[in-house]
Amino acid sequence: MGCVYLVRHGSTEWNERQLWQGVVDTELSEKGRIQAKMVAQFLKGKNVSKIFSSPMKRAYETAKIIANAIGYEGEIVTDYRLRECEIRLWNGKNFEQVLSDHHEAFNEWRTNLFSNVEGAESLGSVQERMYGFLKEMVVHYPNENVIIVSHAIALRMLIAKVLGLMPPAHLNFNLDNASLSCLIAKDGSFRVKFLNVTAEDLSF
Template sequence: MGTRLYFVRHGETQWNAVKKFQGHSDITLSPVGREQAERLAQYMQKFDINAAYASDLSRAKETAEIIAGKFNIPVICKQQLREINFGNWEGLTIEEITDRYKETVEQWWKNPSATPIPGGEVLSDLVKRVMAAISDIIAEHPGQNVLVVSHGGVIRSIICHIMGIDLNEYWRLQMNNCSLSILYFPDGEIKKGILELFNFSY
Protein backbone atom coordinates (compact mmCIF):
# COMPACT_ATOMS: atom_id res chain seq x y z
CA MET A 1 0.00 0.00 0.00
CA GLY A 2 1.26 3.43 -0.89
CA THR A 3 0.87 6.71 0.99
CA ARG A 4 0.18 9.98 -0.79
CA LEU A 5 1.21 13.25 0.87
CA TYR A 6 -0.45 16.50 -0.19
CA PHE A 7 2.06 19.22 0.67
CA VAL A 8 0.73 22.77 0.95
CA ARG A 9 2.76 25.86 1.62
CA HIS A 10 0.92 28.18 4.00
CA GLY A 11 -1.04 31.16 2.68
CA GLU A 12 0.43 34.63 2.40
CA THR A 13 1.36 36.70 5.45
CA GLN A 14 2.09 40.40 5.72
CA TRP A 15 5.81 39.53 5.88
CA ASN A 16 5.52 37.48 2.68
CA ALA A 17 3.95 40.50 0.98
CA VAL A 18 6.96 42.70 1.79
CA LYS A 19 9.46 39.82 1.32
CA LYS A 20 10.71 39.58 4.90
CA PHE A 21 12.35 36.36 6.12
CA GLN A 22 10.02 34.65 8.62
CA GLY A 23 11.60 31.40 9.80
CA HIS A 24 10.42 30.55 13.31
CA SER A 25 8.75 33.95 13.80
CA ASP A 26 5.06 33.25 14.38
CA ILE A 27 3.43 35.48 11.76
CA THR A 28 -0.29 34.99 11.10
CA LEU A 29 -2.04 34.79 7.74
CA SER A 30 -3.07 38.02 6.08
CA PRO A 31 -6.60 38.43 4.65
CA VAL A 32 -5.07 37.49 1.27
CA GLY A 33 -3.58 34.34 2.81
CA ARG A 34 -6.92 33.27 4.28
CA GLU A 35 -8.59 33.80 0.92
CA GLN A 36 -5.90 31.68 -0.75
CA ALA A 37 -6.47 28.90 1.78
CA GLU A 38 -10.24 29.00 1.25
CA ARG A 39 -9.81 28.73 -2.53
CA LEU A 40 -7.41 25.81 -2.24
CA ALA A 41 -9.71 24.12 0.29
CA GLN A 42 -12.55 24.25 -2.22
CA TYR A 43 -10.33 22.75 -4.92
CA MET A 44 -9.02 19.99 -2.66
CA GLN A 45 -12.49 18.68 -1.91
CA LYS A 46 -12.01 16.52 -5.01
CA PHE A 47 -9.44 14.49 -3.04
CA ASP A 48 -10.10 11.99 -0.27
CA ILE A 49 -7.96 13.33 2.57
CA ASN A 50 -7.74 11.01 5.58
CA ALA A 51 -5.48 12.95 7.95
CA ALA A 52 -3.92 16.40 8.34
CA TYR A 53 -0.62 17.59 9.77
CA ALA A 54 0.90 21.06 10.03
CA SER A 55 3.80 23.03 11.38
CA ASP A 56 2.86 24.48 14.77
CA LEU A 57 3.42 28.04 13.51
CA SER A 58 0.17 30.02 13.11
CA ARG A 59 0.40 30.61 9.37
CA ALA A 60 0.67 26.88 8.63
CA LYS A 61 -1.75 25.75 11.33
CA GLU A 62 -4.48 28.12 10.19
CA THR A 63 -4.03 27.17 6.53
CA ALA A 64 -4.31 23.50 7.52
CA GLU A 65 -7.41 24.10 9.63
CA ILE A 66 -9.18 25.84 6.75
CA ILE A 67 -8.47 22.93 4.40
CA ALA A 68 -8.99 20.13 6.93
CA GLY A 69 -12.29 21.69 7.95
CA LYS A 70 -13.72 20.66 4.58
CA PHE A 71 -13.03 17.02 5.52
CA ASN A 72 -14.06 17.31 9.18
CA ILE A 73 -10.69 16.03 10.35
CA PRO A 74 -8.42 17.46 13.09
CA VAL A 75 -5.03 19.01 12.44
CA ILE A 76 -2.06 17.44 14.20
CA CYS A 77 0.72 19.99 14.75
CA LYS A 78 4.38 19.01 14.62
CA GLN A 79 7.17 21.38 15.59
CA GLN A 80 9.49 19.37 13.32
CA LEU A 81 7.60 20.78 10.31
CA ARG A 82 8.60 24.38 11.08
CA GLU A 83 10.46 26.50 8.56
CA ILE A 84 14.23 26.76 8.89
CA ASN A 85 15.26 28.98 11.79
CA PHE A 86 16.58 32.13 10.12
CA GLY A 87 17.91 33.48 13.43
CA ASN A 88 19.16 37.07 13.13
CA TRP A 89 17.75 37.33 9.61
CA GLU A 90 14.12 37.04 10.66
CA GLY A 91 12.08 40.18 10.09
CA LEU A 92 14.59 41.48 7.53
CA THR A 93 14.37 41.71 3.74
CA ILE A 94 17.07 40.17 1.55
CA GLU A 95 18.42 43.68 0.90
CA GLU A 96 18.76 44.34 4.63
CA ILE A 97 20.33 40.93 5.25
CA THR A 98 22.82 41.41 2.42
CA ASP A 99 23.76 44.83 3.77
CA ARG A 100 24.37 43.56 7.32
CA TYR A 101 25.71 40.04 6.67
CA LYS A 102 27.31 40.35 3.22
CA GLU A 103 29.98 37.62 3.48
CA THR A 104 27.70 35.09 5.20
CA VAL A 105 24.92 35.70 2.68
CA GLU A 106 27.27 35.17 -0.25
CA GLN A 107 28.44 31.88 1.25
CA TRP A 108 24.89 30.82 2.09
CA TRP A 109 23.65 31.31 -1.47
CA LYS A 110 26.52 29.16 -2.74
CA ASN A 111 26.33 26.44 -0.08
CA PRO A 112 23.16 26.72 2.04
CA SER A 113 23.32 23.06 3.09
CA ALA A 114 26.42 23.67 5.20
CA THR A 115 26.42 27.41 5.99
CA PRO A 116 25.11 28.28 9.47
CA ILE A 117 22.69 31.21 9.58
CA PRO A 118 23.75 33.64 12.35
CA GLY A 119 21.70 32.71 15.41
CA GLY A 120 19.79 30.17 13.33
CA GLU A 121 19.90 26.77 11.71
CA VAL A 122 21.86 24.92 9.03
CA LEU A 123 19.81 23.66 6.09
CA SER A 124 21.14 20.12 6.45
CA ASP A 125 19.80 20.05 10.03
CA LEU A 126 16.39 21.18 8.76
CA VAL A 127 16.34 18.20 6.38
CA LYS A 128 17.10 15.76 9.22
CA ARG A 129 14.27 16.95 11.46
CA VAL A 130 11.76 17.32 8.64
CA MET A 131 12.46 13.91 7.10
CA ALA A 132 12.12 12.29 10.54
CA ALA A 133 8.61 13.78 10.74
CA ILE A 134 7.73 12.68 7.20
CA SER A 135 8.92 9.13 7.90
CA ASP A 136 6.68 8.99 10.98
CA ILE A 137 3.66 10.31 9.04
CA ILE A 138 4.10 7.77 6.24
CA ALA A 139 4.46 4.93 8.75
CA GLU A 140 1.34 6.08 10.60
CA HIS A 141 -0.85 6.27 7.48
CA PRO A 142 -0.25 3.33 5.12
CA GLY A 143 -2.49 3.47 2.08
CA GLN A 144 -3.91 6.88 3.01
CA ASN A 145 -3.96 10.43 1.65
CA VAL A 146 -2.45 12.92 4.08
CA LEU A 147 -2.44 16.72 4.05
CA VAL A 148 0.85 18.26 5.24
CA VAL A 149 0.89 22.07 5.56
CA SER A 150 4.33 23.55 6.06
CA HIS A 151 6.68 26.18 4.66
CA GLY A 152 8.47 26.94 1.40
CA GLY A 153 11.93 25.97 2.58
CA VAL A 154 10.63 22.78 4.18
CA ILE A 155 8.76 21.56 1.11
CA ARG A 156 11.64 22.46 -1.22
CA SER A 157 14.04 20.52 1.01
CA ILE A 158 11.78 17.46 1.15
CA ILE A 159 11.45 17.38 -2.63
CA CYS A 160 15.21 17.79 -3.13
CA HIS A 161 15.95 15.01 -0.66
CA ILE A 162 13.46 12.57 -2.16
CA MET A 163 14.20 13.34 -5.80
CA GLY A 164 17.99 13.32 -5.39
CA ILE A 165 18.43 17.03 -6.18
CA ASP A 166 21.49 18.76 -4.73
CA LEU A 167 20.25 20.57 -1.62
CA ASN A 168 22.33 23.61 -2.57
CA GLU A 169 20.00 24.08 -5.55
CA TYR A 170 16.80 24.12 -3.51
CA TRP A 171 16.21 27.86 -4.05
CA ARG A 172 15.73 27.09 -7.75
CA LEU A 173 12.42 25.41 -6.94
CA GLN A 174 9.63 27.97 -7.11
CA MET A 175 7.19 27.60 -4.20
CA ASN A 176 4.18 29.91 -4.18
CA ASN A 177 2.06 30.69 -1.14
CA CYS A 178 -0.77 28.15 -0.76
CA SER A 179 0.57 26.00 -3.59
CA LEU A 180 -0.04 22.25 -3.70
CA SER A 181 2.61 19.60 -4.36
CA ILE A 182 1.89 15.86 -4.24
CA LEU A 183 4.35 13.08 -3.46
CA TYR A 184 3.38 9.41 -3.67
CA PHE A 185 5.31 6.74 -1.79
CA PRO A 186 4.72 3.22 -3.19
CA ASP A 187 4.80 0.64 -0.39
CA GLY A 188 5.42 3.53 2.01
CA GLU A 189 9.10 3.71 1.06
CA ILE A 190 10.66 7.17 1.02
CA LYS A 191 13.40 6.15 -1.43
CA LYS A 192 10.71 5.30 -4.00
CA GLY A 193 8.94 8.66 -3.70
CA ILE A 194 7.29 9.96 -6.90
CA LEU A 195 6.58 13.67 -7.47
CA GLU A 196 3.09 13.77 -9.00
CA LEU A 197 2.38 17.51 -8.79
CA PHE A 198 4.56 20.53 -8.03
CA ASN A 199 3.71 24.11 -7.01
CA PHE A 200 0.11 24.04 -8.27
CA SER A 201 -1.65 27.28 -7.33
CA TYR A 202 -5.44 27.42 -7.53
Protein backbone atom coordinates in the same frame (compact mmCIF):
# COMPACT_ATOMS: atom_id res chain seq x y z
CA MET B 1 -0.07 4.29 -3.32
CA GLY B 2 -0.90 7.25 -1.13
CA CYS B 3 -0.68 10.93 -1.99
CA VAL B 4 1.11 13.30 0.36
CA TYR B 5 -0.20 16.78 -0.39
CA LEU B 6 2.28 19.46 0.62
CA VAL B 7 0.76 22.88 1.20
CA ARG B 8 2.71 26.03 1.89
CA HIS B 9 0.77 28.33 4.20
CA GLY B 10 -1.18 31.25 2.79
CA SER B 11 0.24 34.74 2.56
CA THR B 12 1.04 36.94 5.56
CA GLU B 13 1.65 40.67 5.76
CA TRP B 14 5.37 39.88 6.05
CA ASN B 15 5.19 37.84 2.83
CA GLU B 16 3.47 40.73 1.12
CA ARG B 17 6.26 43.06 2.27
CA GLN B 18 8.83 40.43 1.16
CA LEU B 19 10.37 40.12 4.62
CA TRP B 20 12.09 37.05 6.01
CA GLN B 21 9.94 35.46 8.71
CA GLY B 22 11.62 32.29 9.89
CA VAL B 23 10.02 31.30 13.17
CA VAL B 24 8.46 34.71 13.81
CA ASP B 25 4.90 33.57 14.48
CA THR B 26 3.01 35.72 11.99
CA GLU B 27 -0.66 35.22 11.13
CA LEU B 28 -2.36 34.95 7.76
CA SER B 29 -3.40 38.14 6.03
CA GLU B 30 -6.85 38.41 4.48
CA LYS B 31 -5.22 37.53 1.16
CA GLY B 32 -3.74 34.43 2.77
CA ARG B 33 -7.12 33.28 4.06
CA ILE B 34 -8.61 33.63 0.59
CA GLN B 35 -5.70 31.66 -0.88
CA ALA B 36 -6.22 28.86 1.65
CA LYS B 37 -9.90 28.62 0.74
CA MET B 38 -9.00 28.45 -2.94
CA VAL B 39 -6.44 25.66 -2.57
CA ALA B 40 -8.92 23.74 -0.41
CA GLN B 41 -11.28 23.49 -3.39
CA PHE B 42 -8.82 21.19 -5.14
CA LEU B 43 -8.50 18.98 -2.06
CA LYS B 44 -12.22 18.31 -1.78
CA GLY B 45 -13.08 14.70 -2.53
CA LYS B 46 -9.48 13.49 -2.14
CA ASN B 47 -10.40 11.17 0.73
CA VAL B 48 -7.89 12.75 3.10
CA SER B 49 -7.19 10.57 6.13
CA LYS B 50 -5.09 12.99 8.16
CA ILE B 51 -3.97 16.60 8.21
CA PHE B 52 -0.62 17.52 9.73
CA SER B 53 0.61 21.05 10.32
CA SER B 54 3.45 23.11 11.60
CA PRO B 55 2.41 24.54 14.97
CA MET B 56 3.06 28.08 13.72
CA LYS B 57 -0.03 30.28 13.41
CA ARG B 58 0.14 30.92 9.66
CA ALA B 59 0.40 27.22 8.89
CA TYR B 60 -2.14 26.02 11.43
CA GLU B 61 -4.73 28.57 10.31
CA THR B 62 -4.19 27.44 6.72
CA ALA B 63 -4.72 23.84 7.83
CA LYS B 64 -7.93 24.77 9.69
CA ILE B 65 -9.34 26.59 6.69
CA ILE B 66 -8.61 23.57 4.48
CA ALA B 67 -10.08 21.16 7.02
CA ASN B 68 -13.32 23.13 7.29
CA ALA B 69 -13.62 23.47 3.53
CA ILE B 70 -13.13 19.77 2.76
CA GLY B 71 -15.30 18.52 5.63
CA TYR B 72 -12.42 16.95 7.52
CA GLU B 73 -13.58 16.21 11.06
CA GLY B 74 -10.44 14.65 12.50
CA GLU B 75 -7.66 16.20 14.53
CA ILE B 76 -5.16 18.51 12.89
CA VAL B 77 -1.93 17.07 14.24
CA THR B 78 0.84 19.58 14.84
CA ASP B 79 4.47 18.55 14.86
CA TYR B 80 7.43 20.74 15.79
CA ARG B 81 9.50 19.21 12.98
CA LEU B 82 7.24 20.92 10.42
CA ARG B 83 8.11 24.43 11.62
CA GLU B 84 10.00 26.87 9.43
CA CYS B 85 13.78 27.25 9.41
CA GLU B 86 15.18 29.32 12.27
CA ILE B 87 16.82 32.31 10.59
CA ARG B 88 16.74 34.96 13.32
CA LEU B 89 19.92 36.51 11.90
CA TRP B 90 17.86 38.16 9.15
CA ASN B 91 14.27 38.05 10.36
CA GLY B 92 12.34 41.16 9.39
CA LYS B 93 14.72 42.07 6.57
CA ASN B 94 14.14 41.89 2.85
CA PHE B 95 16.42 40.03 0.46
CA GLU B 96 18.43 43.10 -0.49
CA GLN B 97 19.05 43.98 3.16
CA VAL B 98 20.18 40.43 3.93
CA LEU B 99 22.64 40.46 1.05
CA SER B 100 23.93 43.85 2.11
CA ASP B 101 24.23 43.15 5.84
CA HIS B 102 25.05 39.43 5.87
CA HIS B 103 26.38 38.65 2.40
CA GLU B 104 29.04 36.12 3.39
CA ALA B 105 26.94 34.37 6.03
CA PHE B 106 23.92 34.20 3.74
CA ASN B 107 25.83 32.65 0.86
CA GLU B 108 27.42 30.12 3.21
CA TRP B 109 23.98 29.19 4.58
CA ARG B 110 22.21 28.77 1.24
CA THR B 111 24.99 26.86 -0.54
CA ASN B 112 26.27 24.57 2.23
CA LEU B 113 23.88 21.88 3.42
CA PHE B 114 25.42 21.79 6.88
CA SER B 115 26.53 25.39 7.27
CA ASN B 116 27.64 26.72 10.62
CA VAL B 117 26.16 30.20 10.63
CA GLU B 118 25.24 31.54 14.06
CA GLY B 119 21.59 32.52 14.17
CA ALA B 120 20.56 30.37 11.19
CA GLU B 121 19.53 26.72 11.30
CA SER B 122 21.35 24.76 8.62
CA LEU B 123 19.38 23.55 5.62
CA GLY B 124 20.60 20.05 6.41
CA SER B 125 19.02 20.22 9.85
CA VAL B 126 15.73 21.36 8.33
CA GLN B 127 15.90 18.57 5.76
CA GLU B 128 16.63 15.88 8.32
CA ARG B 129 13.67 16.76 10.53
CA MET B 130 11.27 17.17 7.61
CA TYR B 131 12.27 13.92 5.92
CA GLY B 132 12.30 12.13 9.26
CA PHE B 133 8.71 13.21 9.82
CA LEU B 134 7.70 12.09 6.32
CA LYS B 135 9.25 8.63 6.71
CA GLU B 136 7.66 8.18 10.11
CA MET B 137 4.27 9.39 8.92
CA VAL B 138 3.99 6.99 5.98
CA VAL B 139 4.64 4.05 8.29
CA HIS B 140 1.38 4.90 10.06
CA TYR B 141 -0.51 5.97 6.90
CA PRO B 142 1.13 3.82 4.20
CA ASN B 143 -1.48 3.97 1.44
CA GLU B 144 -3.57 6.93 2.48
CA ASN B 145 -3.94 10.50 1.31
CA VAL B 146 -2.64 13.03 3.81
CA ILE B 147 -2.03 16.78 3.89
CA ILE B 148 1.05 18.45 5.36
CA VAL B 149 0.91 22.22 5.85
CA SER B 150 4.31 23.79 6.36
CA HIS B 151 6.63 26.55 5.14
CA ALA B 152 8.70 27.56 2.13
CA ILE B 153 12.20 26.58 3.25
CA ALA B 154 11.02 23.51 5.14
CA LEU B 155 9.00 22.15 2.20
CA ARG B 156 11.70 23.13 -0.29
CA MET B 157 14.28 21.07 1.58
CA LEU B 158 11.90 18.11 1.86
CA ILE B 159 11.24 18.14 -1.88
CA ALA B 160 14.94 18.60 -2.60
CA LYS B 161 15.63 15.43 -0.60
CA VAL B 162 13.09 13.47 -2.64
CA LEU B 163 14.55 14.81 -5.90
CA GLY B 164 18.14 14.24 -4.80
CA LEU B 165 19.05 17.92 -5.07
CA MET B 166 21.89 19.47 -3.12
CA PRO B 167 22.27 23.19 -2.36
CA PRO B 168 22.14 25.47 -4.20
CA ALA B 169 20.04 23.39 -6.65
CA HIS B 170 17.15 23.54 -4.16
CA LEU B 171 16.73 27.15 -5.31
CA ASN B 172 15.82 26.04 -8.84
CA PHE B 173 12.09 25.78 -8.11
CA ASN B 174 9.53 28.04 -6.45
CA LEU B 175 7.05 27.32 -3.68
CA ASP B 176 4.50 30.11 -3.67
CA ASN B 177 2.14 30.95 -0.83
CA ALA B 178 -0.76 28.49 -0.63
CA SER B 179 0.82 26.39 -3.36
CA LEU B 180 0.16 22.68 -3.58
CA SER B 181 2.72 19.99 -4.34
CA CYS B 182 2.23 16.25 -4.24
CA LEU B 183 4.43 13.29 -3.41
CA ILE B 184 3.50 9.73 -4.24
CA ALA B 185 4.50 7.30 -1.51
CA LYS B 186 5.12 3.67 -2.40
CA ASP B 187 7.08 1.01 -0.53
CA GLY B 188 8.91 3.54 1.61
CA SER B 189 10.10 5.72 -1.28
CA PHE B 190 8.71 8.89 -2.82
CA ARG B 191 8.42 10.64 -6.14
CA VAL B 192 7.09 14.06 -7.04
CA LYS B 193 3.77 14.00 -8.87
CA PHE B 194 3.41 17.78 -9.24
CA LEU B 195 5.06 20.85 -7.81
CA ASN B 196 4.04 24.39 -6.81
CA VAL B 197 0.54 24.43 -8.23
CA THR B 198 -1.03 27.69 -7.11
CA ALA B 199 -4.64 28.60 -6.48
CA GLU B 200 -4.75 30.30 -9.87
CA ASP B 201 -3.65 27.05 -11.51
CA LEU B 202 -6.15 24.85 -9.71
CA SER B 203 -8.73 24.68 -12.45
CA PHE B 204 -7.78 21.18 -13.60
